[in-house]
Amino acid sequence: MYLNGVSHYFPQHIVTNEHFTNLNGLSDEWIVERTGISERRKAAEGENASTMAIEAVSRLVAKMPFDKSEIDLIVGATYTPHDTIVTLAHSVQHYIQVADIPVVSISSACSSLLNAIEIVQGYFALNKATKALVVVSEHNTGYYNETDTVSGHLWGDGSAALLITKDRTTDADFYIRDVVTGGAATSGKATEAVVLQPLVKGVIMPYGRDVFQNACVYMPKVSLQILERNNLKTSDVDFLIPHQANHRISKNVIATLGISEDKLISNIQYLGNTGCAGCAIGLSENWERFRKGQCIVITVFGGGYSYGAMLLEV
Numbered sequence: 001m002y003l004n005g006v007s008h009y010f011p012q013h014i015v016t017n018e019h020f021t022n023l024n025g026l027s028d029e030w031i032v033e034r035t036g037i038s039e040r041r042k043a044a045e046g047e048n049a050s051t052m053a054i055e056a057v058s059r060l061v062a063k064m065p066f067d068k069s070e071i072d073l074i075v076g077a078t079y080t081p082h083d084t085i086v087t088l089a090h091s092v093q094h095y096i097q098v099a100d101i102p103v104v105s106i107s108s109a110c111s112s113l114l115n116a117i118e119i120v121q122g123y124f125a126l127n128k129a130t131k132a133l134v135v136v137s138e139h140n141t142g143y144y145n146e147t148d149t150v151s152g153h154l155w156g157d158g159s160a161a162l163l164i165t166k167d168r169t170t171d172a173d174f175y176i177r178d179v180v181t182g183g184a185a186t187s188g189k190a191t192e193a194v195v196l197q198p199l200v201k202g203v204i205m206p207y208g209r210d211v212f213q214n215a216c217v218y219m220p221k222v223s224l225q226i227l228e229r230n231n232l233k234t235s236d237v238d239f240l241i242p243h244q245a246n247h248r249i250s251k252n253v254i255a256t257l258g259i260s261e262d263k264l265i266s267n268i269q270y271l272g273n274t275g276c277a278g279c280a281i282g283l284s285e286n287w288e289r290f291r292k293g294q295c296i297v298i299t300v301f302g303g304g305y306s307y308g309a310m311l312l313e314v
Contacts, residue, residue, distance in 0.1 A: 001117075001120065001121060001124060001164055001165070001166060001175075001176040002164065002165050002166075002167065002168050002169065002173040002174065002175055002176060003162060003163070003164055003173060003174040003175075003176055003312065004064070004065065004163040004164070004165055004169050004170065004173050005060055005063055005064065005162070005163045005287075006060070006160060006161065006162045006163070006280060006283050006284040006287060007056050007057075007059035007060040007063075007160065007161050007284055008056055008059075008158065008159065008160040008161075008277075008280065008281040008284040008285065009052055009055035009056040009059065009158065009159050009160070010041040010052075010156070010157065010158035010159070010271060010274070010281065011041045011042055011043045011044055011047060011052070011157055011158070012041075012044070013041060013042045013043075013044055014039050014040075014041060014042075015039060015040050015041070015042050015156075016028075016038065016039045017031045017032070017037070017038060017039065017153070020146070020152070020153045023146065023147060024147055024149050024152070025149075026149060026153060031153055034246075034248070035153070035154060035246050035247060035248070035268070036246065036247020036248065036250075036266075036268055036269050037153065037154065037247070037268055037269060037272050037273075038269055038270060039269075039270050039272070040155065040156030040157075040270075040271055040272025040273075041156050041157050041158060041271055041272070041274075042141045042156070042157055043139055043141055043142065043157040047139070047157075048082035048139050048142060049078045049080050049081055049082045049088050049137040049138060049139040049142075049159070050081075050082045050083065050086075050087075050088045050091035050092075050137070051082075051091075052137045052139065052157065052158065052159035053076065053078075053088040053091065053092055053135045053136075053137040053159050053161070054091060054092060054095045055159065056135065056137070056159040056160050056161040057092050057095060057096065057133065057135060057161045058095070059161070060133075060161040060162075060163055061096065064163060065169050065170050066131070066169065068096050068098060069098055070131050071096065071098050071101065071131050071132070071133050072098075072101045072102075072129045072130060072131055072132070073101060073102050073103075073104075073120060073123050073128075073129035073131070073132040073133070074089045074092055074093050074101065074102070074103045074104070074132070074133045074135070075089060075104050075105070075106070075116045075117075075119050075120055075132060075133070075134050075135070076088040076089030076090075076092060076103075076104070076105040076106075076116070076134075076135045076136075076137070077105065077106050077107065077108075077112035077113060077115070077116040077134070077135070077136045077137075077276050078105070078107060078112070078136065078137050078138055078139075078275070078276065079107045079109050079110075079112065079138070079196060079275060079276070079303075080137075080138050080139040080140055080142060080143050080196075080275065081105075081107075082139065082142075087103075087105035088105060088135060088137055089103045089104060089105040089135065090103055090105075092133065092135050092161075096133075101129075102123065102128065102129065104119060106119065108181075108183075108302060108304065108306040109194070109275075109276070109302030109303035109304050109306055110243050110245065110273075110275050110276050110278070110300060110301065110302030110303065110306075111181065111243070111276065111300040111301060111302035111306040111307055111308050112136060112275075112276035112302070112306075113134075113136050113276045113277075113279055113280055113298075113300060114179055114181050114298070114300055114308035114309070114310055115181055115306070115308065116134045116136065116276075117134060117162075117164065117176070117179055117310065118179050118181055118308075120132040120134060120164050121179060124166045129166070130165065130166040130167070131163070131164075131165050131166070132163075132164045132165070133161060133162070133163060133164075134161070134162040134164060135159070135160075135161045135162075136159065136160050136161075136162075136275075136276045136277040136280050137158070137159035137160075137277055138157060138158065138159070138274050138275035138276060138277050139157050140155035140156060140157055140203065140272075140273065140274070140275060141155060141156070141157050142157075143196055143198070143202045143203050144202050144203045145201065145202045145203070145204070148202075148204065150204075150205055150206070150208060151203060151204065151205040151208065153272075154205075154245075154246075154272060154273045155203065155272055155273050155275075156271045156272030156273060156274050157274065158271060158274040158277045158278070158281050159277050159281075160277050160280030160281045160283075160284055161280075162280060162283075164176070174290075174296075174312045174313065174314055175312065175313040176310065176311075176312060177230060177311040177312065177313050178226050178229065178230055178310070178311040179226075179308065179309075179310045179311075180222055180225055180226045180229075180308055180309050180310075181306070181307065181308035182218075182222065182306070182307055182308065183304070183305065183306050183307075184214065184218055184305035184306070184307060185304050185305055185306075187214055187305055188207075188210045188213070188214050188305070189206075189207040189210040189211075190214070190304055190305035191304065192206065192207060193205065193206070193207035193208070193210045193211045193214075193303065193305075194207075194211060194302075194303035194304075195303070196303075211245075211303075212246065212248075212249060214301070214305055215243070215245060215246075215249050215253075215301040216249055216252045216253065216256065218301050218305070218307040219242055219243070219249075219253045219299040219300070219301050219307065219309075220253050220256040220257050220299075222299060222307050222308060222309040223240070223253075223257060223297050223299045223309050224257070225309065226297065226309040226310070226311050227297070227311070230311055232295065232311075234257045234258050234259055236295050237257075237259055237263060237295050237296075237297050238263060238290075238294035238295050238296065239263050239264075239265055239286070239289075239290070239294065239295075239296045239297070240253070240254060240257070240259055240263055240264055240265065240296075240297050240298075240299065241265045241279045241282045241283060241296065241297070241298045241299070242254075242264075242266075242279070242298075242299050242300070243278060243279060243299065243300040243301050243302070244266065244267055244268040244271065244272075244273055244274060244278030244279065244281075244282065245268070245273050245278075245301070246268070246273075247266060247268050247269065250264060250266055250268070251264075253299070265282045265283075265285075265286055266282070267281060267282050267285060275302075276300075276302070279298045279300060283296075283298070290314045291314060292314055293313075293314060294313075294314040295311070295312070295313060295314075296311075296312040296313075296314065297309060297310070297311055297312075298310045298312070
């Protein structure tokens with residue numbers, strides 16, 4: 001598979017740490033020290049996971065090397081949907097006006113990006129599609145409880161869209177060399193640590209330490225797994241994009257892997273935790289930095305303790 005292009009969108013409204021200081025007494029220093037977050041974006045009135053997805057798609061369609069009518073698969077991913085029936089993928093199909101193609105939406109928490117790409121891999125392998133649109137979007141602030149001093153200050157909103165093709169379309173395409181995903185719901189407090197039950201309350205994180213510890217185990221573990229099965233070493237990695245959950249987790253991951261901090265791509269400092277959109281946003285923001293022959297590893301971890309890694313060759 002080949003990654004032809006990626007685009008992103010995040011709302012204009014910036015929420016600084018001062019907001020949470022005024023709201024519940026959490027200081028800027030305390031939040032930065034524990035999470036790395038200084039500010040995050042918040043969707044405006046009328047914005048939601050679907051509208052943000054469409055914004056990202058509109059930016060991607062504008063630079064596609066072929067007509068949008070050639071898209072024959074849409075896979076959407078979110079755990080903060082605006083509509084659980086007319087999913088964000090359906091909203092995107094309505095926007096691009098391409099009829100009679102497979103349209104799928106999934107959720108495996110913050111690791112959904114790579115699960116969505118694996119779905120594309122399956123459709124391609126079965127010759128059911130050749131040009132796919134993957135859309136990841138999170139409206140965390142539509143679900144969270146901002147007065148929650150445990151996790152209310154973590155969340156931000158944003159979206160990204162990726163164009164993936166079965167065959168190379170341009171010389172600038174990135175080669176998706178490998179994708180690995182897994183579920184670790186048998187580990188620790190996996191089914192209790194991060195919970196979003198819409199009929200009960202918003203996002204809650206009663207076992208943050210357990211999340212931290214397992215993320216620091218599974219992201220390096222799966223990164224090494226994908227490198228080893230492709231006969232590569234950590235020294236071959238030019239950039240690592242980890243799930244943007246906590247900057248301390250990201251630094252722990254690169255320390256475990258022995259990768260220098262200058263190879264770490266991070267946006268949590270100014271976007272907060274944007275869920276399954278975070279890594280794709282990071283890829284889009286840094287697209288122009290990547291050079292031919294470079295190796296990029298994206299590694300993810302989410303609630304329910306789903307995890308994964310993707311190996312890209314520029």
